Amino acid sequence: MSGSRVDCFHCGERIPAGAIQYARLGRRQEPVCCSGCRAVAELIAGAGLEAFYVHRRGPSERPGADGAGRDDWSAYARDAVQDAVSRALPDGRRSIVLVIDGVRCAACAWLIERVLRRKPGIEDASVNAATARARVLWDPQRIGLDDLLRSIHAIGYRPHPVTSVDGQQAADAERANALKRLAVAGLGMMQVMMFAVALYAGEFDGMDATIRDYLRIISMLVATPVLFYAGATFFRGAYRSLRARTIGMDVPVSFALSLAYAASVANVLRGTGEVYFDSVTMFVFFLTLGRFVEMLARQRTAAVTDALARLAPVTAHRLQSGDVLDVPVTDLQIGDRVLVRSGEVVPADGVVREGEGRLDESLLTGESLAAVRRHGDKVIAGSINLSSPIRIEVTALGSATVLAGVLGLLERAQTTKPRLALAADRAASWLLARALLGAAIVAAIWLVLDPARAFDITLAVLVVTCPCALSLATPAAMAAATGKLARAGVLVTQPDAIERLARADRIVFDKTGTLTRGLVRIGECRTYGDVSAAECLAVAAALERSSEHPIARAFSSAPGLAAEDVVIQPGRGIEGTIASRRYRIGSAAFAGAFSVHEGATAPASRVFLASGKSLLASYEIGDTLRAEAPDVVRSLQLLGLRPTIVSGDSSAAVAQVATACGITDYVARSLPQDKLQRVVDFEASGEIVAAVGDGVNDAPVLKRAHVSIAMGSGSALAQASADLLLVGESLWPLERAVRTARRTVAVVRQNLIWAAAYNLTALPLAACGFVPPWLAAIGMSASSVLVVANALRLAPRTAASRPCAGTRGTAIAAAIP
Amino acid sequence: MSIIFVLIPLSLVLVIFAGWAFFWAVTSGQFDDLDSPAWDVLGEDVVEHRATDGASDD
Numbered sequence: 001m002s003g004s005r006v007d008c009f010h011c012g013e014r015i016p017a018g019a020i021q022y023a024r025l026g027r028r029q030e031p032v033c034c035s036g037c038r039a040v041a042e043l044i045a046g047a048g049l050e051a052f053y054v055h056r057r058g059p060s061e062r063p064g065a066d067g068a069g070r071d072d073w074s075a076y077a078r079d080a081v082q083d084a085v086s087r088a089l090p091d092g093r094r095s096i097v098l099v100i101d102g103v104r105c106a107a108c109a110w111l112i113e114r115v116l117r118r119k120p121g122i123e124d125a126s127v128n129a130a131t132a133r134a135r136v137l138w139d140p141q142r143i144g145l146d147d148l149l150r151s152i153h154a155i156g157y158r159p160h161p162v163t164s165v166d167g168q169q170a171a172d173a174e175r176a177n178a179l180k181r182l183a184v185a186g187l188g189m190m191q192v193m194m195f196a197v198a199l200y201a202g203e204f205d206g207m208d209a210t211i212r213d214y215l216r217i218i219s220m221l222v223a224t225p226v227l228f229y230a231g232a233t234f235f236r237g238a239y240r241s242l243r244a245r246t247i248g249m250d251v252p253v254s255f256a257l258s259l260a261y262a263a264s265v266a267n268v269l270r271g272t273g274e275v276y277f278d279s280v281t282m283f284v285f286f287l288t289l290g291r292f293v294e295m296l297a298r299q300r301t302a303a304v305t306d307a308l309a310r311l312a313p314v315t316a317h318r319l320q321s322g323d324v325l326d327v328p329v330t331d332l333q334i335g336d337r338v339l340v341r342s343g344e345v346v347p348a349d350g351v352v353r354e355g356e357g358r359l360d361e362s363l364l365t366g367e368s369l370a371a372v373r374r375h376g377d378k379v380i381a382g383s384i385n386l387s388s389p390i391r392i393e394v395t396a397l398g399s400a401t402v403l404a405g406v407l408g409l410l411e412r413a414q415t416t417k418p419r420l421a422l423a424a425d426r427a428a429s430w431l432l433a434r435a436l437l438g439a440a441i442v443a444a445i446w447l448v449l450d451p452a453r454a455f456d457i458t459l460a461v462l463v464v465t466c467p468c469a470l471s472l473a474t475p476a477a478m479a480a481a482t483g484k485l486a487r488a489g490v491l492v493t494q495p496d497a498i499e500r501l502a503r504a505d506r507i508v509f510d511k512t513g514t515l516t517r518g519l520v521r522i523g524e525c526r527t528y529g530d531v532s533a534a535e536c537l538a539v540a541a542a543l544e545r546s547s548e549h550p551i552a553r554a555f556s557s558a559p560g561l562a563a564e565d566v567v568i569q570p571g572r573g574i575e576g577t578i579a580s581r582r583y584r585i586g587s588a589a590f591a592g593a594f595s596v597h598e599g600a601t602a603p604a605s606r607v608f609l610a611s612g613k614s615l616l617a618s619y620e621i622g623d624t625l626r627a628e629a630p631d632v633v634r635s636l637q638l639l640g641l642r643p644t645i646v647s648g649d650s651s652a653a654v655a656q657v658a659t660a661c662g663i664t665d666y667v668a669r670s671l672p673q674d675k676l677q678r679v680v681d682f683e684a685s686g687e688i689v690a691a692v693g694d695g696v697n698d699a700p701v702l703k704r705a706h707v708s709i710a711m712g713s714g715s716a717l718a719q720a721s722a723d724l725l726l727v728g729e730s731l732w733p734l735e736r737a738v739r740t741a742r743r744t745v746a747v748v749r750q751n752l753i754w755a756a757a758y759n760l761t762a763l764p765l766a767a768c769g770f771v772p773p774w775l776a777a778i779g780m781s782a783s784s785v786l787v788v789a790n791a792l793r794l795a796p797r798t799a800a801s802r803p804c805a806g807t808r809g810t811a812i813a814a815a816i817p
Numbered sequence: 818m819s820i821i822f823v824l825i826p827l828s829l830v831l832v833i834f835a836g837w838a839f840f841w842a843v844t845s846g847q848f849d850d851l852d853s854p855a856w857d858v859l860g861e862d863v864v865e866h867r868a869t870d871g872a873s874d875d
Binding site: 128172175176179180183184187191208211214215218221222 | 818822825828829835836839840843844848849
């Protein structure tokens, strides 16, 4: 074995000695690790697109590394399937939206676009690198959908047709409309402000009455579309909430807007008094801007849901009287028998009727080890069959599946309104009611005292008490904080959580996948025979290389030989021949390691390597601590949070992690209900608990804790139960999130105090007739601007550069702008 | 000062034009993807560059 280290030209993985191949790229030869990488590299170079390798930001994904390297595209040639995933245009062409796994930077997008556009029959292809989405327009007479998808797959990416095109189109339309409203409000505001400056100047220096009236009429003309086009959403929202007999934020906003507008129009027609078109347009603009930022944040989190939605396949192999028929999943019925081949995704919830398979349910449950499912066991849609084919009977479809339930949870979490904002809404409507009452009293008093001034003074009271600043105070700060956190790598699925995170004083970690990486790693190695540890490792790596099991991934970093005649026994181990010797690696029983006494070590955490009857070595399979974990924990302690580890792992493993992180309070071997009890105990003693978790067994804890944070690489269920989502592999965003949350709450408090103080002091002054309406209008605008400006202090000053996303987090990370 | 009776409507016409242009840009998808098009140009350039390189070699 030579000691020189060669990395694969395409995927960057280390090439095991003996497995090296060479790809011919024009006149050059580059080393590659497998035939998959070779095919892809030669194809790309052959198409003259070698520039991809110069411009890409990192190594590509190993083709077939996702355990789904087989050709399963032929199902897409069927008309029924094509209709289910793509749209026919009137002229006979078809268009499809694809989400493409493995797109990591703009060079990937460029490569896919070029390859697609060169295919005869493909009329247009555009790939968005940020969202990993592709839109393809093709002529079905000249190229089939199966060939189209196959050509993307051939260059090492994996396309998924997006079935929820409706949702995507709705989101696109929503964004387009919001942009248009923002533009109308912004342009209108600038024009009206310009005229307002002239009018204010005229107020002091004197202005010809004709010109004054002219400017006022022009202001009215400009303000009208701003209010009725850009501001229409507020009126619709107010109407909806009034019909539901609640007072939302839109009610006081619409009231203030329509009042100020109506009074201004009345004054324009009367030719006397003040106009407030500048306030109206500015108010509409800032509110629209706030809503726009809020919408962007919401759509970004929706991309996470998308990543889950594409777990479900579009086609299924239905068994009909002995035949296998490819049908769209939408055509399946409960009770159908479906064949799930090796490497394929289970299309619906069901029960295994034939065969035995290892199913990777990690994206749903976060469990890194594949589960063995035998006859009568339940399988869930979205899990991947890693071993031999199984036949299942469908028990739940579409919206009834577990996967759909998780998606529903996530969507619901995204639409809930933060409690802080609700409180401000309530305060605003309370204030509005008092203001109306006060204005009525003031009007009555002034009608008696001085009827000539009554209208102006009443108007001033109404304008001055308009709870605009109060209504803007929270949403503006929330929007700014959400945007900042998203850039820092934290998605806020529950805006309410920001407030609770700021007050948290206890942080509970689940060990696996939070403080540790959740990736299996080879730990302690014991040898039993006369073969050296290095040789054993090489043999083990060679055997494991042919498996997609998570444990096998741990061995992939070790230098390897090449194994032949490999047999994978699901749930037990792997057998293969290396240098004409037969080896087995796997569980103690499989490797024949009964004779070896292993003491207290849990057998599940050790794998055994044997040749014939002689046991050669055993490996402890462990987990690695995240490099930044101790520092993050220390910073959190400095912020006043008391860390605790509550884990289901063995005491020794937990103690090791706790010591490394400087955490004195830890509990090992706890069941999900123990974890829950622990959180309840903390809460009973008056602590605000933040829980960080990633597994399915953390879901109850995450739901129960005051504020919950899930790792983006964790299970979907954990993510659905969590308020905040850490994207990417680092823990640092957690510390950032706590800091930002605290600043946000401080800003909200400042805003609320300022807005309330302004309204309360201005009211008596206006009621006594000291505030002319124009001053009231300036006061109202100025207080709103101040509140928004204060909130913007939270927003990021410079755009942080986005790192190239990792394998699994691609779709989630793509959600960050 | 009577010139403003002409200039202000003129400015409004310009604003309406600007609004129309923005609406057109939004509906025709100019804001859909703000990242990739910038790279598109770069990639194309490199390909042509390499192509001419190859030609001069041969």
